[in-house]
Amino acid sequence: KIQVNLKHKIFLNTMADEKEVHSRKERKSGSTHYGDTDFNEETPDQIADATWAEVFTSCCVHDAKGWGLIFLGICGILFFLYFFLLGLELLGSSAKVIGGCTAGALFGDDQNPVAGLMIGILATVLLQSSSTTTSIVVSLVGAESVSVKAGIYMIMGANIGTSVTNTIVAMGQMGDGDQLERAFAGATVHDMFNFLSVAILFPIELVTHYLYAFTKVMLPDSMGEKGDKWEGPLKKIVSPLGKRIIHANKDVTKEISQKKKVCADYYPVYCEGGIETKKTCTKVGLIKCDGDLGCPAFFADGATEEDDKVSGGVCLFLSLVLLIICLIGLITILQKMLLGMSTRIINKAVNMNGYIAILIGAGITVLVQSSSITTSTLTPLVGMGVIPLEQMLPLTLGANIGTTFTGLMSALVSSKIEALQVALCHLFFNISGIIIWYPIPFMRRVPLNAARALGRATRTFGKLFPIVYIVVVFVLIPLALFGISALFEQKTVGFVVLGSFLVIFLVLLIAYLAFKWYFRNGRENCIEYINHRSQVKAAVNTLPNNMNEVMEELVRLKEHTGLPDKEPEKEEIDEEKGAAIDA
Secondary structure, eight states: HHHHHHHHHHHHHHHHTTOOOOOGGGGOOOOOOOOOOTTOOEEEEEOOOHEEEEEHHHHHHHHHHHHHHHHHHHHHHHHHHHHHHHHHHHHHHHHHHHHHHHHHHOOOSSOOOOHHHHHHHHHHHTTTHHHHHHHHHHHHHHTTTHHHHHHHHHHHHHHHHTTTHHHHGEEEEEEEEHHHHHHHHHHHHHHHHHHHHHHHHHHHHHHHHHHHHHHHHSOOOOSSOOOOOOOOOOHHHHHHHHHHOOOOHHHHHHHHHHSSGGGGOOOEEEEEEGOOOOTTTOOOSSSSOTTTTSSSOOOOTOOHHHHHHHHHHHHHHHHHHHHHHHHHHHHHHHHHHHTTHHHHHHHHOOOOHHHHHHHHHHHHHHHHHHHHHHHHHHHHHHHHTTOOOOHHHHHHHHHHHHTTHHHHHHHHTOOHHHOOOOOHHHHHHHHHHHHHHHHSSHHHHHHHHHHHHHHHHHSSTTTTHHHHEEEIIIIIHHHHHHHHHHHHSSOOHHHHHHHHHHHHHHHHHHHHHHHHHHSSSSSHHHHHHHHHHHHHHHHHHHHHHHHHHHHHHHHHHHHHHHHOOOOOOOOHHHHHHHHHOOO
């Protein structure tokens, strides 16, 4: 017992001594602490292992003042976390209001597989929710508007589109280059896994229809009665305030996708006697009222489609501002609480078996009913260096599994066997991706290395790279592929020939660019050009200060050497005399 107490005292004394220095090079133990000047220089391989006794001491051994600060910190975290989640809720609702009609028009009759995949991506980007997209697909399949096979490709696209939200959240850490690099890598590891899974499983499903056949065998010929809609506990906490601000009408998107109505049929909004309640407002558009909470702040009697979309745009802007403010608040408080803590302790505390992390990610996502919320909440922690990228990957995979729960619940409400089949296809698609990319370490490194490369790109190509990445990957490429695939659906020789030429042109262009990039120093030339532009921009920005310094130095040299000021030229003197005579 004496020996244990002695070791404990030595550990506390060591920790106290190490808190006074701010670099691992000056520390006896050689360990890096959060907030050190060389914190970002440490690699994962250099982090030594800690004991659970050290973790317990750092976590739970504090004086009264320390516990008081921890309590205040936790209260601050809960405060900002609540409004961060509210911001995500408003972001999703606003996106549904702005893009609800467009997203509904994208769905419809059976599309070719490529078009179905692109529809899933674009609809999820517009709605900012893969859960909403999968629910719509499940409803369409249940209503027999879309076949199960077409719905599978839309579900694959929804898996890709869902990672846009946490990529947007990663941009909230643009102020710190190191944090942005880690956060963007943490966000895009979700993208890379989804892209790689689709790249492997899309052609397999296209040729073999294994997901369709496997889920077909699993299901009975018919289902029982409809189930009840399930709402997660977090929705019950956050939604009441969100619905008082703006409440998106998802029925608009569903009914437009089923060809029952067009967007103009919902307008203008009409409330009997001008009384705004759910009962009296018999005709509502993209923004609706709630039976218990009443009509939201952005609801207006007599509103047109344009009015609702303007309201959605304003709310979208406010939600982004709220997200940025809460993200800054969360990061600031967490940095203060972690300041001085050894990376060995942090790594030991968050390090867990990957398969347990998958279960945790799935469980959290089932509770919050959104993989975007799960990954968006974890992304800032990756940016801060609290959660390593290797740990973010299994949590993301778990979130992919958890988000299928919403589709399964929608299928049970539908009571159609086909709806349940497409929901199960979503589940087994994600499980198949995990089986391919996670168990084998070599395969696991592929999405991790791709995400790290994208993280480094924020340094190479500038902090605006994430914006370019989102626009190109989630908007321009899907639109282009959707347009080309639509040409082959026109049933005319001219459009088919045009589509074939465009496909050949794109393949040749991609091959040429890849050849230039890898074999003709394209990457080096691009980086050199960007660095040159950055240097020129920096030189132009600092030119006024440099000129002032040069002028000050010239004045000091004149004073030191006694050189007289330059006498005016003869022409200047004559001009001054002429001006005086004229006056």
